[in-house]
Each structure stands twice: as structure tokens, then as C-alpha cells.
Amino acid sequence: MSTPILEVRNLCKSFGGVVAIDNVNIQVAEGEIHALIGPNGAGKTTLISQLSGLLQPDSGNIIFQGKDITGLPPYQFSLAGLARSFQITSVFQELTLADNVALAVQAHAGHAFRFWRNAKKDPALREPAMAYLKQVGLEERAGWLASEVSHGERRQLEIAMALATDPVLLLLDEPMAGMGREESAELIGILKNLRTEKTLLLVEHDMDAVFALADRISVLVYGQVIASGTADEIRNNSKVRSAYLGEDES
Amino acid sequence: MVLLLAVVPYVLYVTGNTFWLDIFTRLVILAIAACGLNLILGLGGLVSFGHAAYIGIGAYAVGIPVYHETYGGMDAIASYNGFVHLGLALLCCAIFAFITGVISLRTRGVNFIMITMAFGQMMFYAIVSIETYGGDDGLTIDLRSELPFINLDSPLSLYGLCYISLLVVVFLTYRIRNSRFGITLQGAKSNEERMNAIGVNCYKYQLTAFVMSGVICGYAGFLLGNFTTFISPEMMDWTRSGEIMFMVILGGAAMLWGPVIGAVLFIVLEFVLSEYTVYWHLPFGLMLIFAVLFLRDGVTGAIHGLSSSGARHQS
Ligand SMILES: Nc1ncnc2c1ncn2[C@@H]1O[C@H](COP(=O)(O)OP(=O)(O)OP(=O)(O)O)[C@@H](O)[C@H]1O
Ligand SMILES: [Mg+2]
Numbered sequence: 339m340s341t342p343i344l345e346v347r348n349l350c351k352s353f354g355g356v357v358a359i360d361n362v363n364i365q366v367a368e369g370e371i372h373a374l375i376g377p378n379g380a381g382k383t384t385l386i387s388q389l390s391g392l393l394q395p396d397s398g399n400i401i402f403q404g405k406d407i408t409g410l411p412p413y414q415f416s417l418a419g420l421a422r423s424f425q426i427t428s429v430f431q432e433l434t435l436a437d438n439v440a441l442a443v444q445a446h447a448g449h450a451f452r453f454w455r456n457a458k459k460d461p462a463l464r465e466p467a468m469a470y471l472k473q474v475g476l477e478e479r480a481g482w483l484a485s486e487v488s489h490g491e492r493r494q495l496e497i498a499m500a501l502a503t504d505p506v507l508l509l510l511d512e513p514m515a516g517m518g519r520e521e522s523a524e525l526i527g528i529l530k531n532l533r534t535e536k537t538l539l540l541v542e543h544d545m546d547a548v549f550a551l552a553d554r555i556s557v558l559v560y561g562q563v564i565a566s567g568t569a570d571e572i573r574n575n576s577k578v579r580s581a582y583l584g585e586d587e588s
Numbered sequence: 589m590v591l592l593l594a595v596v597p598y599v600l601y602v603t604g605n606t607f608w609l610d611i612f613t614r615l616v617i618l619a620i621a622a623c624g625l626n627l628i629l630g631l632g633g634l635v636s637f638g639h640a641a642y643i644g645i646g647a648y649a650v651g652i653p654v655y656h657e658t659y660g661g662m663d664a665i666a667s668y669n670g671f672v673h674l675g676l677a678l679l680c681c682a683i684f685a686f687i688t689g690v691i692s693l694r695t696r697g698v699n700f701i702m703i704t705m706a707f708g709q710m711m712f713y714a715i716v717s718i719e720t721y722g723g724d725d726g727l728t729i730d731l732r733s734e735l736p737f738i739n740l741d742s743p744l745s746l747y748g749l750c751y752i753s754l755l756v757v758v759f760l761t762y763r764i765r766n767s768r769f770g771i772t773l774q775g776a777k778s779n780e781e782r783m784n785a786i787g788v789n790c791y792k793y794q795l796t797a798f799v800m801s802g803v804i805c806g807y808a809g810f811l812l813g814n815f816t817t818f819i820s821p822e823m824m825d826w827t828r829s830g831e832i833m834f835m836v837i838l839g840g841a842a843m844l845w846g847p848v849i850g851a852v853l854f855i856v857l858e859f860v861l862s863e864y865t866v867y868w869h870l871p872f873g874l875m876l877i878f879a880v881l882f883l884r885d886g887v888t889g890a891i892h893g894l895s896s897s898g899a900r901h902q903s
Pocket of ligand 1: 353358376377378379381383384385425
């Protein structure tokens with residue numbers, strides 16, 4: 339494996355007495371889709387939150403593109419090229435979809451100390467925003483408020499916003515959560531199209547999606563990585579079968 | 589609205605109702621302050637409870653230089669020149685807002701309300717304790733600021749200046765609201781975690797807005813000092829901050845004309861209610877609670893809603 343784009347070293351995080359992340363080591367290679375699976379409460383979201391800077395680890399390091407970014411404020415993570423989507427949809431409810439994405443474009447277009455020009459009519463923001471909406475199939479909803487569209491569409495908006503920050507590595511926390519079959523299939527298609535441009539770390543419960551997309555899979559159980567490897571290796575791993583996949587089939 | 593505020597006071601004055609012109613002047617000055625507060629409260633979603641301090645600073649920036657020019661001392665700032673007063677008002681407000689903003693913007697919610705209020709009260713007690721400027725008893729401004737072309741001793745000129753200032757401030761906030769800066773502020777109000785996740789350091793934008801907001805209130809204070817010619821620490825009291833907040837929230841935070849409508853409502857209510865009872869702050873408070881609970885965008889929003897739903901029914 340070439341040098342990893344993201345390297346997580348001995349990461350630990352507890353909430354009071356609960357150890358959510360217990361000495362985790364993960365490497366994500368450039369250009370791969372790396373899936374992170376595990377039962378409920380395994381610590382997947384906690385890990386993603388630390389990788390996006392929104393949570394500070396208790397100990398351990400996060401090395402991204404060869405730089406140690408542990409402890410930086412969250413907006414620095416984003417500026418460094420890490421973008422995330424949220425398991426619990428987190429968008430700007432009172433803005434239109436186009437405004438939501440334009441805000442993300444604007445966030446990466448340099449400082450916003452511009453007080454005069456109408457940003458809602460600025461083609462430098464509008465055009466890329468429309469392109470990202472189109473990429474996730476939402477261009478027809480551009481003028482709708484985020485609070486008015488369906489749950490599935492808000493999930494797609496999450497992804498458009500993450501893409502709009504032009505990340506190197508996308509952290510997707512259960513992007514298909516709560517989506518219907520058709521919508522999921524559509525999203526799998528969208529993510530497949532991304533694989534040539536981006537590296538993805540994908541948290542997902544939907545095993546069909548995981549096996550359809552992932553180059554490699556890491557399995558997190560009780561805050562520990564119990565296995566890491568290709569889809570076949572994971573499928574045939576006895577530890578994983580008993581701890582996780584077995585559970586899933588019942 | 590714009591026309592009403594331009595024509596009515598003029599007619600009133602010409603027909604000899606100077607009392608009413610005074611009411612209008614006060615109204616317009618309060619509306620400017622409310623627009624200033626609205627920048628941080630409406631656009632930024634941060635409830636600052638200490639904005640009367642900036643009005644006070646602006647007013648004392650007129651009173652103190654005039655006092656020294658008349659009675660000697662403090663040569664560096666002693667002056668009747670309006671530009672000196674104005675410069676001092678804006679500069680002091682910017683500095684005070686920057687220092688208090690750096691600290692208070694690290695907190696949110698109730699803590700932010702309390703800490704901004706504490707800073708406001710700090711300013712209040714600071715002025716109370718300075719005997720030279722009258723302390724508790726206040727300070728009479730012997731001469732109004734001297735400005736070229738405008739004679740502030742003429743009530744009509746003073747009103748004209750206030751009126752034009754209000755228009756400028758409203759237009760300014762209108763531009764800011766749709767600018768990248770304004771949208772960043774509104775994003776931080778809507779979902780700060782999301783802003784962080786897309787790479788925005790909300791703090792520096794909020795701090796800038798806080799300073800701008802304080803400076804606008806300081807400008808209102810400069811006008812107020814010239815209007816009343818009597819200033820006292822009482823104008824910095826937290827209840828005064830509450831009144832400006834009342835205007836913004838009742839009128840409709842985040843609505844462009846909300847603060848102006850709020851200031852009109854405030855003046856009308858104060859006028860009507862104080863006829864009946866000295867405890868007129870009580871119904872004020874109740875109305876504010878009503879507005880917060882039931883009118884999301886204040887009275888302005890409600891009117892908007894009514895007229896647009898009416899339009900929908902017609903179509
Ligand atoms: N802010 C918090 N405070 C206290 N405990 C927390 C907090 N966030 C997570 N936890 C706990 O940490 C553990 C891991 O939670 P986490 O949300 O990371 O799991 P997850 O793998 O994302 O689960 P799911 O599949 O349900 O999304 C759980 O036991 C959870 O209760
Ligand atoms: Mg989770």
C-alpha cells in the first residue's frame with residue numbers, strides 16, 4: 339500500500355466512564371473507498387467527529403496528508419481537505435438548497451469579509467453550487483427550502499455540501515440512513531462516480547451498499563478495530579462473523 | 589413608512605407642534621440603535637443585553653469634550669467640533685465592543701446574555717463613579733456638536749440628520765444582509781456546527797458584527813446626546829438595553845424594517861401605556877413574551893405573513 343492519505347494512530351476517546359474509541363488505528367489509502375462498519379454504539383460517529391475536528395480526542399494522533407492535524411479547530415480540518423456529512427442531517431433548514439450549497443462554496447472561496455455585493459446573485463458562488471446540486475440529482479429542488487424537501491433529498495444535500503468544500507477525503511456518516519431503496523441505489527451510483535476523484539471513508543449499516551462500494555472494510559466493535567481488509571477477507575473473518583455479521587443476519 | 593417619517597415631522601413642526609417633532613426625533617434615534625443591535629441579534633442570533641452601553645458611550649463622547657472645552661482640562665479631547673465627538677464615539681465604541689466581544693463571544697445562550705449585560709453594567713458604574721461628569725446626577729451638554737452645513741440647534745436640522753442617518757443605516761444593513769459576510773452570519777445563527785464543518789471560523793465574523801453593531805449604537809448615542817443635551821448613566825442601564833432588545837424582537841429580528849417598526853411600536857406603547865399606569869413596563873414585558881412565543885419574525889413578520897397569505901387566497 340502506498341503512503342496512506344489518512345492515518346489514525348492510537349486514538350482514544352471516553353465520555354465519562356464510557357470508552358467510545360479504544361486505541362484505534364486505521365489507515366485510509368489514497369483513492370480508495372474505505373468502509374467502516376460496526377454495530378450500534380460501536381463508536382463510528384465518535385470516530386468521524388474526531389476526524390472532522392468537531393470532537394477532540396483524549397489521546398492519539400490524526401495524520402492527514404503527512405501532517406499531524408490533531409487538536410486543530412474544526413474549520414481547519416475542513417480547510418485541510420476533510421469534509422464530512424452527518425448521520426443526523428445537519429443543514430441550514432431556513433435556507434434554500436442552492437443557498438446551502440453556495441454557503442459551502444463560499445466557505446472555501448476565501449474570507450467572507452465582503453459586505454456589499456449581493457452574494458445570492460454572485461455567479462462565482464451560484465454556478466458551482468448548481469453544479470454540485472446537479473451532481474447529486476437535486477438541481478430541480480434548488481429553489482426549495484431545506485426544511486421543505488424530503489428526508490432523502492436532505493441526505494443528498496448533505497453530500498452536495500460536503501462536495502462543495504472540494505475535499506480530498508470525504509467522511510460520510512451513514513449517508514443512506516432512512517432512505518428508501520430507490521434513493522439508496524441512486525446514492526450508491528453517485529458515490530461510485532466519485533471514486534475516481536475522491537477518497538471516501540464511509541460509515542454504513544447497509545451491507546449491500548458496503549459490499550457494492552468498498553475497496554476495503556474496517557470493523558469497529560466496542561470502540562476497537564477488530565478487523566481490517568478487503569470485502570472477502572471481512573466476510574470470511576470468524577471474529578467479524580460472530581461479533582457483527584452473524585448478529586446482522588438474525 | 590419612509591415617506592411618513594420624512595413628511596409628518598416636518599408638517600408637525602411647521603404647524604408649531606415642536607413636542608411631536610421631539611418624539612419623532614427620539615423615535616428615529618432609537619430606530620438607528622435598534623438597527624445596530626439587529627445586526628448581532630437578528631442576523632447573528634446572538635442576544636446581546638448590553639447595547640445601551642454603546643449609546644451611553646456615544647452620548648458621553650459628546651458631553652465630555654464639550655465639558656472640557658467649556659471648563660478646561662483634558663486638552664487632548666476638549667472640543668466643540670462635531671467630528672471630534674463623532675470620531676471619539678465611534679472609536680471608543682469599537683474598542684469597547686472589541687474587548688467585550690472577544691470575551692463574551694466565547695460563550696453562547698444565557699451565558700452570552702449575562703456576560704454582555706455584565707459588561708454593560710460595568711460601563712454604567714464606571715460613569716456613575718466619575719464625579720467630574722456629574723456621576724449619578726448626569727451631565728448637561730452646554731453646546732451641541734458643531735458641524736459644517738448643519739446646525740444641530742435647529743430641531744428640524746437635527747431631525748433631518750437623524751432621518752438621513754436612519755436611511756443610511758437601513759440601506760447598509762440591507763446590503764450586509766445579502767453579502768457574503770451577512771450570509772456567513774446567518775449560517776452561524778442557523779447551524780454553527782455545520783459552519784465549522786464546512787470550514788468557517790464563525791468567531792471572527794461574529795466579532796466583526798459585534799463591533800459594527802456597537803459602533804452603530806454609538807452613532808445613535810452621538811445623536812441622542814445632541815438631541816437631549818442632558819446625559820446620565822441611566823441611559824446605559826440594563827433596562828435601556830432591554831428596551832432596544834424589545835424593539836428588535838417585537839418588530840421582528842432578522843426582518844429588514846423590523847427594528848424600525850419595533851421602535852415605532854415602542855414609542856407608541858410607551859406613550860399610550862404610561863398614560864394609564866406608571867407600571868407600564870409590565871404590559872411591555874407581557875407583549876414581548878407573546879411576540880417571542882407566537883410571532884417568529886415579530887410584528888413585521890406577522891404583517892408579511894398576513895399579506896402574503898391573503899395574496900395566496902386571492903390567486
Ligand atoms: N456526546 C456523548 N456523550 C456521552 N456519550 C456519548 C456521546 N456520544 C457518543 N456517546 C457514546 O459513545 C458510544 C459510541 O457512540 P457512537 O454514536 O459513536 O456510535 P455509532 O457507532 O455511531 O452508533 P450508531 O450506529 O448507532 O450510529 C455509545 O455508547 C454512545 O452512547
Ligand atoms: Mg453513528
